Amino acid sequence: MKAIVYHGNGGPDVLRLVDRDLPAPGPGEVRVRVAVSGVNPADCQARSGATTPMGFPEITPHLDGAGVIDDVGEGVDQSRVGQRVWLFMAAAGRPTGTAAEFTVVPADQAVPLPDEAGFDVGAALGVPALTAHRALTVAEDGPRRLRPGALDGRVVLAAGGAGAVGHAVIQLARWAGATVLSTVSGPEKARLATAAGAHHVINYREGDPAAEIREIAPDGVDIIAEVALGADLALDLAVLRTRGTISTYANDGGKPVELDVPRNMVLNTRFQFLVLYTAGAEARAAAAEDVAAAVRDGALPVGGEHGLPLVRFPLDRTADAHRAVESGTVGKVLVDVAS
Structure with a gap:
């Protein structure tokens, strides 16, 4: 699979597009084929080392994204395979964020995304x-x-x-x-x-x-x-x-x-x-449930006509996506992962 990685903190130039083996979900995890990855200031801060030093020798960035579950680990209901989901905190304390064709996350961090909500909506949820x-x-x-x-x-x-x-x-x-x-x-x-x-x-x-x-x-x-x-x-x-x-x-x-x-x-x-x-797992879980309900009600649309312009980059230009966030681009910066 194609993935963006970095091996040391620094500016956007540390980001590299590489080929990596397909990750396997462990117990309680799901693997997601990522369609769209969302970029937040927190992703840029983590990459630069402004918040925390690197905890892994190689990191694929980005906390948020959206896609489709294609495999599940032990203890996860098989019926979730094929489910459209939005992801949050994917790269928090883990080396595998959403700037890759596939990522693995704990099952409760992959929240069902209604059919009427596009992947752009899903990728713009998460941290914001x-x-x-x-x-x-x-x-x-x-x-x-x-x-x-x-x-x-x-x-x-x-x-x-x-x-x-x-x-x-x-x-x-x-x-x-x-x-x-x-x-x-x-x-x-x-x-x-x-x-x-x-x-x-x-x-x-x-x-x-x-x-x-x-x-x-x-x-x-x-x-x-x-x-x-x-x-x-x-x-x-x-x-x-x-x-x-x-x-x-x-x-x-x-x-x-x-x-x-x-x-x-x-x-x-x-x-x-x-x-x-540091908000705590209970607060994050409650927030994810309520945000999911708002999405089902159609209350969180994105796009310029809804007050949040979308600024898009392909996966191989993820460094430019980070530069856009760091320069204060108005709107939501997204990386299109799926071709």
């Missing part, structure tokens, strides 16, 4: 959708699971709604019944956040965004899914309701975070920092 679910389910007095109606009466602010996680926050929050706001940096990103389903979109670079948000939500925002905490904290605190939650999954721009402790004490602010690797 599960992160969005986590961001929406950590509030002190909020739901731990998402379903239609779970966020009725709540106000959710997706910071950076044109990004992959922000896009998933908008879609999942709207599916669950929230009033959804999004902050963006310009007209094109406003168009994308609106296409994703945001009820209100605010350009944080113009006018008085805090006043605009307070006019929409006079009692304040319940949950803020935050991508740039250092840059956005002042705005977040200006619009957060008492006992509101700021769910932080990134700090784009790297601006240091300075906390006004008395102010946050009065607000009873809840800061939830999150990353899927």
